[in-house]
Structure formats: structure tokens, C-alpha cells
Amino acid sequence: MSKKTIYIAGLGLIGSSLALGIRRDHPDYRIIGYNRGEKSRLIALEKGFVDEATDNFASFAEQADVIILAVPIEQTIDFIKELAQLPLKSTVLVTDAGSTKLAICQAAEAYLGPVGVNFIGGHPMAGSHKSGIQARDRNLFEKAYYILTPGDNPRLQERISELEELLVGTRAKFLTMTAQEHDQITGSLSHFPHVVAALLVNQAQQLNESHPRSKQLAAGGFRDITRIASSDPKMWTDILLSNRPILMSLIRQWQTEMDDIYQWLEEA
Numbered sequence: 001m002s003k004k005t006i007y008i009a010g011l012g013l014i015g016s017s018l019a020l021g022i023r024r025d026h027p028d029y030r031i032i033g034y035n036r037g038e039k040s041r042l043i044a045l046e047k048g049f050v051d052e053a054t055d056n057f058a059s060f061a062e063q064a065d066v067i068i069l070a071v072p073i074e075q076t077i078d079f080i081k082e083l084a085q086l087p088l089k090s091t092v093l094v095t096d097a098g099s100t101k102l103a104i105c106q107a108a109e110a111y112l113g114p115v116g117v118n119f120i121g122g123h124p125m126a127g128s129h130k131s132g133i134q135a136r137d138r139n140l141f142e143k144a145y146y147i148l149t150p151g152d153n154p155r156l157q158e159r160i161s162e163l164e165e166l167l168v169g170t171r172a173k174f175l176t177m178t179a180q181e182h183d184q185i186t187g188s189l190s191h192f193p194h195v196v197a198a199l200l201v202n203q204a205q206q207l208n209e210s211h212p213r214s215k216q217l218a219a220g221g222f223r224d225i226t227r228i229a230s231s232d233p234k235m236w237t238d239i240l241l242s243n244r245p246i247l248m249s250l251i252r253q254w255q256t257e258m259d260d261i262y263q264w265l266e267e268a
């Protein structure tokens with residue numbers, strides 16, 4: 001495959017780990033990066049996993065063969081809208097890394113679809129409670145599922161292998177599904193458990209005020225819950241708000257089941 005220019009917007013945990021993964025198997029590709037903060041741009045340049053860096057998102061977009069949006073969900077949608085206004089290469093492929101897919105894919109269909117820009121939603125399902133470029137890890141996605149949501153446009157189906165080939169150095173396992181199915185599954189297995197973990201940690205903090213030794217006694221399992229709940233609150237607000245209907249239904253279901261247990265205890 002000929003030398004490509006890959007544009008990664010957002011040099012945080014996910015964007016910089018993806019850049020490192022791409023570099024591993026495509027050392028000849030030109031990787032260019034956007035980051036609003038200077039510090040991460042300088043680190044990425046100094047460590048050599050981007051060749052050039054900018055704080056002006058639009059300025060590099062026209063050069064790209066592939067654009068990877070690795071910023072918070074709301075910002076991803078804003079960048080999709082902005083890309084629709086820019087004179088991009090006719091063959092450009094745009095993807096993202098957002099933890100929810102439906103809102104992003106709907107925005108891509110609404111804004112990029114009409115201008116003929118190909119978009120495939122992406123979610124590398126590995127991460128960390130740490131964020132930012134300092135937490136980058138070339139092996140972050142190794143053996144992790146990397147979900148792709150191309151939608152049902154046959155042209156996009158054809159471009160999946162192109163994206164997988166680009167990302168082969170992440171060593172992730174690629175899986176294709178609809179954005180709806182992705183959000184339902186991650187809502188149940190990741191987003192909702194996160195809400196429960198946060199509530200359990202709040203409850204434990206209250207317990208700790210009246211029983212200071214409880215912190216010391218919290219076993220390994222509870223520390224895992226604490227770790228889940230300590231992830232970036234801004235990112236989680238973004239995730240919960242972009243998966244609202246599914247989360248609201250899961251919360252209702254949980255309430256009903258909790259009520260059943262309450263009643264069973266009351267009547268015992």
C-alpha cells in the first residue's frame with residue numbers, strides 16, 4: 001500500500017495510543033496530529049509518533065487520507081460538522097474512537113453523507129481510568145475488541161478492510177455491528193455498571209465517615225469498583241448523555257428488580 005497521511009485529532013490516551021499502534025506496522029506513514037493544548041503536541045513531536053502537529057483542526061484536514069477523531073463525543077460531533085464544510089480529499093476515510101456510537105454515526109450520516117465523505121464509526125474497547133498523553137500505551141488495544149460501525153452503505157462495507165489494515169498494529173480484534181447494537185451492549189455492560197460503581201463508591205464514602213475502618217477493610221473486589229468509578233468524570237458525563245434512552249431503560253429495569261428484592265426482604 002502506498003504511503004498514506006493519517007490525521008489524528010486528539011492526542012490524549014486513545015489518540016496517542018492509536019498513533020503508536022499505527023506506527024508499529026506502518027513506520028512509513030505520515031502521521032499528523034491535532035491537539036488544542038501545546039504540551040501534548042510537543043510530547044507527541046518529541047517522542048516521534050506524530051510528524052507534525054497543529055492546534056488548528058481545519059488546517060491539516062485537507063492533507064489526510066484517513067482522519068481519526070479521538071476527542072470527547074460532543075467534540076467529535078462538532079468536528080464531523082466542521083469536516084463537512086472543508087475541501088477534503090475525495091477518497092478520505094473518516095473514523096472516530098468515541099465510546100458511544102449512535103449519536104456520532106447519526107451526525108456523520110447527516111453531515112458527511114450528503115457531501116460524499118466516507119465515515120466508519122469506531123470504538124477501541126480498551127482504556128484506562130487514566131487519561132491524557134502521559135497514559136499512552138502502544139499495547140493498550142492488544143487483544144481488545146475494536147468495534148466498527150459502518151452502517152449499511154455498501155461502499156462503507158468495502159472500506160472496512162482498509163481501516164483494519166491501517167490499525168493492524170494495535171493488535172486489536174475487529175468486530176462489525178450496528179451503532180444501535182453497540183450502544184445497547186456497552187450501555188448494559190459498561191455504562192450502566194459505571195453508574196452503579198459510582199453510587200457504591202459514594203455509599204462507601206458515607207460509611208467511611210461513621211466507620212473510618214471500613215476503608216481499610218474494603219477488599220480487592222471493592223477496589224476494582226473504586227477504580228471503575230474513578231475514571232474521568234467529564235468523559236463519563238459525555239458517555240451517559242449520549243446513550244440516554246438505553247441507560248434510562250436499564251435504570252428502570254434495575255429499580256424494578258431492586259424493588260422485588262426489597263419486598264422479598266420485607267416479607268421474609
Ligand code: NAD
Pocket residue numbers: 010011012013014015035036037040070071072073075076097098099100123124125126127128129130131132133235239
Ligand atoms: P483524553 O482526555 O485522554 O484525551 C482527549 C483529547 O481530546 C485530548 O487530546 C484533549 O485535548 C482533546 N479535547 C478535549 N476536549 C476538547 C475540545 N473541546 N476541543 C478539542 N479537543 C478537545 O480522552 P481519551 O480517553 O483519549 O478519549 C478520547 C475518546 O475516546 C472519547 O470519545 C472517549 O469516549 C473514547 N474512548 C475512551 C476510552 C477510555 O477508556 N479512556 C476507551 C475507548 C474510547
